[in-house]
Amino acid sequence: MKVIAPDKDGIKRVDGRLKVTGAIRYAAEYNFPGLVYGVLVNSTVAKGTMTAINGKAAEKAPGVLAVISHLNVPEVSGYKDGKAQPGSPFYNNQVFFNGQPVVLVIANTLERAKYGASLIKITYKVEPHQTNLDSNLQNAVKTGDDYMRGIANAYQSAPVKIEVEYRTPIHVHNAMEPFAVTSVWDGDKVTLYTKSQYIKGMQQDVMKLFNLPEANVQVYSKVIGGAFGSGSPLWPYAKAALIGSKVISKPLKVVIDREQMFTMVGYRSPAVQKIGMGASADGKLIGITHDAIGETATYQRFTEGITNTTCFLYDCPNVNTTYKLANLDLSVPTYTRGPGETTGVFALESAVDELAYALNMDPLGFRLKNYAETDLEQNLPFSSKYLRECYKQGAAQFGWNKRNQKPRSVVQNGWLVGYGLSTGAYWAGRAPSTAKARLSPDGILLIQSATSDMGPGTATVMTKIASEIINIPVENIKIELGSSALPPAAGEYGSMTTSSVGSSVYDVCTELKRKFNELGGNNDDNPNYVKILQDHKLPYLEVTRQSHPDANSGKYSSHAYNVNFVEAHVHPATGMVKIVRVVSVIDGGKILNPITARSQIIGGVVWGISMALMEGGVIDHRYGKYVNSNLGEYHVATNADVPQIEVIFIDKKDPVTNPMGSKGIGEVGIVGVAAAMANAVFNATGIRVRDLPITPDKLVQV
Amino acid sequence: MASKNSSNESEKDVKILDGTRRDFLKQSTLLTAIALTPAPLVRAAENGWDEKIAAVYEKVPLNIEVNGVKHQLSVEPRATLLDLLREQLDLTGTKKGCDHGQCGACTVHVDGHRINSCLTLGVMVSGKKITTIEGLAKGDQLHPMQEAFLKHDGFQCGYCTPGQIMSAVACIREGHANSETEIREYMSGNICRCGAYPNIVNAIQEVKDGGQTV
Numbered sequence: 001m002k003v004i005a006p007d008k009d010g011i012k013r014v015d016g017r018l019k020v021t022g023a024i025r026y027a028a029e030y031n032f033p034g035l036v037y038g039v040l041v042n043s044t045v046a047k048g049t050m051t052a053i054n055g056k057a058a059e060k061a062p063g064v065l066a067v068i069s070h071l072n073v074p075e076v077s078g079y080k081d082g083k084a085q086p087g088s089p090f091y092n093n094q095v096f097f098n099g100q101p102v103v104l105v106i107a108n109t110l111e112r113a114k115y116g117a118s119l120i121k122i123t124y125k126v127e128p129h130q131t132n133l134d135s136n137l138q139n140a141v142k143t144g145d146d147y148m149r150g151i152a153n154a155y156q157s158a159p160v161k162i163e164v165e166y167r168t169p170i171h172v173h174n175a176m177e178p179f180a181v182t183s184v185w186d187g188d189k190v191t192l193y194t195k196s197q198y199i200k201g202m203q204q205d206v207m208k209l210f211n212l213p214e215a216n217v218q219v220y221s222k223v224i225g226g227a228f229g230s231g232s233p234l235w236p237y238a239k240a241a242l243i244g245s246k247v248i249s250k251p252l253k254v255v256i257d258r259e260q261m262f263t264m265v266g267y268r269s270p271a272v273q274k275i276g277m278g279a280s281a282d283g284k285l286i287g288i289t290h291d292a293i294g295e296t297a298t299y300q301r302f303t304e305g306i307t308n309t310t311c312f313l314y315d316c317p318n319v320n321t322t323y324k325l326a327n328l329d330l331s332v333p334t335y336t337r338g339p340g341e342t343t344g345v346f347a348l349e350s351a352v353d354e355l356a357y358a359l360n361m362d363p364l365g366f367r368l369k370n371y372a373e374t375d376l377e378q379n380l381p382f383s384s385k386y387l388r389e390c391y392k393q394g395a396a397q398f399g400w401n402k403r404n405q406k407p408r409s410v411v412q413n414g415w416l417v418g419y420g421l422s423t424g425a426y427w428a429g430r431a432p433s434t435a436k437a438r439l440s441p442d443g444i445l446l447i448q449s450a451t452s453d454m455g456p457g458t459a460t461v462m463t464k465i466a467s468e469i470i471n472i473p474v475e476n477i478k479i480e481l482g483s484s485a486l487p488p489a490a491g492e493y494g495s496m497t498t499s500s501v502g503s504s505v506y507d508v509c510t511e512l513k514r515k516f517n518e519l520g521g522n523n524d525d526n527p528n529y530v531k532i533l534q535d536h537k538l539p540y541l542e543v544t545r546q547s548h549p550d551a552n553s554g555k556y557s558s559h560a561y562n563v564n565f566v567e568a569h570v571h572p573a574t575g576m577v578k579i580v581r582v583v584s585v586i587d588g589g590k591i592l593n594p595i596t597a598r599s600q601i602i603g604g605v606v607w608g609i610s611m612a613l614m615e616g617g618v619i620d621h622r623y624g625k626y627v628n629s630n631l632g633e634y635h636v637a638t639n640a641d642v643p644q645i646e647v648i649f650i651d652k653k654d655p656v657t658n659p660m661g662s663k664g665i666g667e668v669g670i671v672g673v674a675a676a677m678a679n680a681v682f683n684a685t686g687i688r689v690r691d692l693p694i695t696p697d698k699l700v701q702v
Numbered sequence: 703m704a705s706k707n708s709s710n711e712s713e714k715d716v717k718i719l720d721g722t723r724r725d726f727l728k729q730s731t732l733l734t735a736i737a738l739t740p741a742p743l744v745r746a747a748e749n750g751w752d753e754k755i756a757a758v759y760e761k762v763p764l765n766i767e768v769n770g771v772k773h774q775l776s777v778e779p780r781a782t783l784l785d786l787l788r789e790q791l792d793l794t795g796t797k798k799g800c801d802h803g804q805c806g807a808c809t810v811h812v813d814g815h816r817i818n819s820c821l822t823l824g825v826m827v828s829g830k831k832i833t834t835i836e837g838l839a840k841g842d843q844l845h846p847m848q849e850a851f852l853k854h855d856g857f858q859c860g861y862c863t864p865g866q867i868m869s870a871v872a873c874i875r876e877g878h879a880n881s882e883t884e885i886r887e888y889m890s891g892n893i894c895r896c897g898a899y900p901n902i903v904n905a906i907q908e909v910k911d912g913g914q915t916v
Contacts, residue, residue: 012852019860020848020867022795022835029794062756110785111778176799176807176861176895225797225861226895258800455859455896599855599898606897631804631893638890642899644882 010593011467011474014460015223015453024223027194028180028255035182036065037110038244038254039117040237041103042263043095046129046624047329050093050102050122057119058105063112066248067120068104068240076243077211086299087332089240095124096299097331098131098625099263101237104244106252129329131624133270133295140293140324143303147311149376150318154287158278162354166275166347167691170617171268171336172261174636175454177225179265180255181241189216190246194238196221197231198491199450203484205234206242222482224454228607229335230265231454232493237264262629266334267617269294271306273347277355285370287318292344296325297332304333305340309425309671310348311377312557314370319377329624335493337607338667341426342674346611346692349422349675354688357407363421363679364391364400375557383556383656384663386587387423390563393648394585398565407686415569415578418684422566424671428499428558428589428654428663430549431490435504437466437512438542441533445470447508448480451489451501455603456666457596461498462505464593465660469509471526487544495560495664498592503658504547510659511543549658556656560663561587564605564673568680575696577681579609582645584673589654589663597665601647604669610637611670612677614693764828768793769837777824784808784819787834795835795864799893806892809865809872810834816872818891835864838871846914847871850905858896866892870906871916879910 018024043050055067073090084091089101103120107113130136155161175195182193190210196202199219206217224231237256245252256264276289292306307321336342356366371388374381395401403419404410410417435449447466451458459479466477480486490500516527519536533541567581584605591597614635618628628634653661674692681699682688689698761776768791777786784801787793787810796819799807803821810819811833838845847867850856857863869892873879878888885906886899894902909916 013855015860016852016857017844019857019863020835020844020851021839022793022864024860025794026797026861028798029788031789031792031794062760109778110789111780115780174895176797176805176859176893178798224859226859228895255798258802258804457858595855596858599858599896599901602900603858603897606899630802631800632802636893636895637897637899638893639899639902640886640890642886642897644900644903 009595011460011464012595013457014463014479026177026180026223026225027182027221028253030182030193032184032251035251035253036106036108036248037113038104038106038241038252039113040101040240040254040256040260041105041117041120042260043098043100043102044122045095045124045126046098046131048095048124048126050095051125052123053103054121055103058116061112061116061119063107063109064105064116065108066106066244067116068106068244068247069102073243074247076209078209087236089236090243096297097263097329098623099260099331101240101264104240104254106244106248129624131328131330131619132621133272133326133328136326136328137272137293140326143323143325145303145323146321147307147377148320151287152320153276153289154318155276155278155289158286159281160355160358161276161278162351162358163276164351164354164690166273166350168271168343168346169692170270171611171615172617172634173228173230173265173267173336174261174631174634175226175228175230178255178257178261179235179237180253181238182251182253183242183245184251185246185249188212190242191218191220192242193220195224195227195231195454197227197452197454197493199452199482199484200488201232201491202234209234209239209242217484219484220482221452224452227454228337229339229493232335232491235265258631259629262617262626263331266332266336268336268343269296269302269304269333271343273306273344275347275351277351279355279359283359283361283366283369285314285316288316290321290344290348292322293324293326295328295330295333298327298329300332301325302333304335306344309341309345312372312375313348313423313425315372315376316370337604338426338670341424341667341671342611345424345672346674349672350678350690353675353679353682362405364395367391367423378557380555380557383558384589384652384654385561386650386652387561387563389650390561390585390587394563394565394583397646397648398583400565403683407683412569416572416684418568418570418680418682420566420568420676420678420680420683422564422672422676422679424562424668425559426495426664426668426671428560428657429494429496430499430503430658431496432546432548433490433500433504434487434544434546435501435508436487436542436544437508438540439470439512439529439533440540441530443472443476443530445472445477446480447477447505448486449489449501449504450484450486451481451497452492453481454492456600457593458492458497458501460596461593462502465502465505466509469506469513472529495667498662499658499664502592502660502662504545506659507547508543508545511545512541515541515543550656553656558654558657558663560589560665560668562668562671564608564676566676566680568677568684570681570684570699575699577613577694577699579641579677580643582643583648584645584669585648585650586665586668587650588665588668589652589657590661591649591651592660592662594649597649598647600665601669602645605645605673606637606642607670608673608677609641611692612674612694613641616693762825764824766827766830766832768832769834779823779825781824782820783822783824783827786824787819793834793836797861797864799862806869807862807865809868809892811868811872814875816869835868838867845871846909846912846916847905850909854901854905854908855898856901856905857894857898862892862894866894866902870902873906874910874916879906882907
């Protein structure tokens with residue numbers, strides 16, 4: 001029997017109190033004695049070389065301690081022998097994109113650093129640039145990620161077919177916390193406070209930059225104010241901060257501003273996608289062709305799985321996909337919530353809706369008719385797939401049977417009403433991860449792992465996992481994360497944290513309990529841990545263990561699934577879209593902590609609303625520069641844009657993914673959502689918007 | 703064509719050099735100082751003491767009360783209330799999200815009204831009472847809104863949370879929490895990128911319906 005039974009929703013956030021009182025410290029909130037401030041100056045051209053940097057005025061300004069650029073930077077070990085990645089800060093005079101960090105001004109107050117930065121004058125030898133994906137489609141190059149089964153372009157000979165093109169714009173993560181580094185050097189040792197989704201990886205990057213041993217580099221990322229995929233690399237701004245603090249031998253804080261968040265820490269690549277899809281007259285899929293073109297930087301390549309889901313989501317004998325990239329003079333894109341899938345499934349699930357209409361079939365019936373019972377891409381069985389239950393429960397809860405197939409046929413209080421649906425999936429993977437558990441005579445169970453928490457509640461779910469094995473009060477379980485000194489953990493991305501780190505927590509707790517039972521001489525489900533320690537005069541008992549994916553995992557195809565049902569209202573005169581209702585049904589395996597899991601899914605749906613209706617980075621291609629690099633003009637969903645969102649979990653164990661039976665849900669929550677919105681808008685208006693976002697101008701019929 | 707424009711712009715930039723604030727100080731404030739001060743200080747300035755003089759002339763006295771504590775400060779007129787709280791008073795609960803008044807993470811109460819502290823200069827709140835997230839709880843006893851955010855999981859990463867809570871308290875005080883729709887409208891100045899909006903609305907409704915004094 002548990003001492004404290006968590007309620008049916010699971011346990012509340014273990015760090016919640018620190019967050020609602022403002023007591024928790026984010027990366028920019030370590031005010032060390034003698035702390036100085038750095039402000040980065042960006043390039044103002046998209047391509048070329050810097051021919052001169054005039055920093056004299058800044059150097060003379062009150063309080064300015066240093067002006068650092070490629071012209072005066074001391075030797076950086078990692079830059080020797082031309083080993084630096086192009087675009088590394090202060091490496092050379094090359095400019096690869098507008099908004100590249102090129103000069104760091106350090107001063108003894110923030111205001112003085114900002115002022116100093118405003119005085120820097122850079123001259124450039126400008127070269128012609130290309131930043132427009134649309135005008136560079138013909139220059140896109142193959143990535144080697146093409147796929148084919150059956151007959152190529154089989155859709156073309158299908159009795160009913162569609163050929164459509166979709167466009168998605170740049171999406172910028174825009175986490176609420178601006179990226180920050182507080183860097184402290186002590187001789188040849190450095191401590192870094194920042195936001196990191198992969199702490200051990202970032203430690204390696206710092207080691208490489210300065211050619212330092214592991215013991216000399218400490219990375220702290222105790223709490224993260226959102227990252228959504230942008231928080232993994234050691235970005236150039238962070239390298240600049242590390243170099244800057246080494247130069248002046250003082251604790252240095254560098255916080256990038258909102259505008260710099262658009263060019264310095266990645267974004268979701270825009271994409272142009274062509275889909276050809278064909279079916280028999282009774283609605284059985286014959287072929288899908290999915291050709292995607294995205295963009296990457298000239299100095300660094302980033303690829304993502306835009307066409308991944310197309311290869312396995314439906315029972316279709318003939319599927320071929322291509323993925324190309326245009327190399328543009330922009331900063332490099334990176335993983336962005338549901339990377340690849342979010343972009344690709346918007347197109348796929350819009351196209352499925354379009355073909356269902358072409359067949360005059362209910363889009364739900366069309367999906368069920370083409371339900372995949374095995375993974376035809378990998379030719380593997382699914383470890384678990386409760387997508388059919390998702391459709392069933394969602395449709396019942398939403399009232400899908402009240403939908404009118406005919407577009408623009410329902411009007412309520414002057415608003416056009418439409419229902420839309422989408423399916424999504426995301427790989428349920430896992431990586432090796434280590435945890436250490438120690439139980440002390442004070443009854444405290446301390447679990448350590450170098451994982452991080454960018455918001456979903458890592459420590460909370462780990463507490464829940466531990467509490468179900470070691471039956472002690474939840475408040476006696478302490479999860480320590482966010483430091484590179486802790487046992488190495490997998491990164492917090494790809495919906496892998498609970499599966500990877502959670503498994504190691506599960507394993508160490510199971511082993512710890514076994515050890516206690518061995519000492520106690522019985523096999524109690526609830527051993528008296530403290531008494532056993534006292535009886536054996538032990539200061540503590542601890543277990544460290546690395547957990548690996550199950551040996552059988554390669555024999556199965558494992559994915560989390562979601563289905564979103566959406567009701568949209570569209571104002572016919574103004575084109576304004578209101579999302580009125582969302583029912584989001586999730587097959588995420590066993591749901592370990594419902595209250596935080598629900599928040600993750602709500603978050604994904606909110607991102608979907610944002611993506612469908614408002615988000616898009618706009619670049620003035622004459623300058624290769626963003627014109628909406630702020631939260632006033634780059635619109636994200638606000639409270640007034642979001643209705644109550646109903647989340648339903650199927651909550652059935654997956655037998656393969658991990659010992660808890662869960663499947664990661666961080667990414668899947670957003671996948672497909674924008675398509676459900678676009679499909680609902682079509683049902684409401686009869687207007688098919690294939691280029692996101694669905695802004696009012698696209699819906700007003702003149 | 704595009705690059706030519708960029709090139710012209712950068713060449714133009716180069717010509718505007720050295721019209722710095724320091725020069726301005728030397729020509730105006732410092733000259734005034736020199737006129738009024740004895741000769742040794744002029745030499746001091748030449749010897750690099752100008753930074754200290756600049757510090758004297760750049761700062762103005764400011765008396766404010768933050769979370770019930772009175773502060774006599776000396777601040778630069780260009781320092782925002784947000785930076786003053788975070789960097790000088792080490793009250794880092796108030797967050798910086800955009801510096802443009804677009805995200806609401808920096809929301810604090812000035813004499814009981816919610817404001818964006820990033821759009822407020824420190825010198826503008828002279829003599830006023832500031833309440834930040836750190837001043838909302840009574841000792842260990844959380845404010846009802848903090849409790850409600852915990853209960854309804856009104857956040858994930860927590861970065862926008864202090865601003866949301868300060869705004870939520872004001873939203874009820876202003877009488878703008880009478881329906882779900884009204885709450886959404888009057889809470890739309892506070893962006894939550896984790897998307898906890900429905901939970902935030904539920905938290906505010908519970909506090910409003912609970913009738914406690916906020």
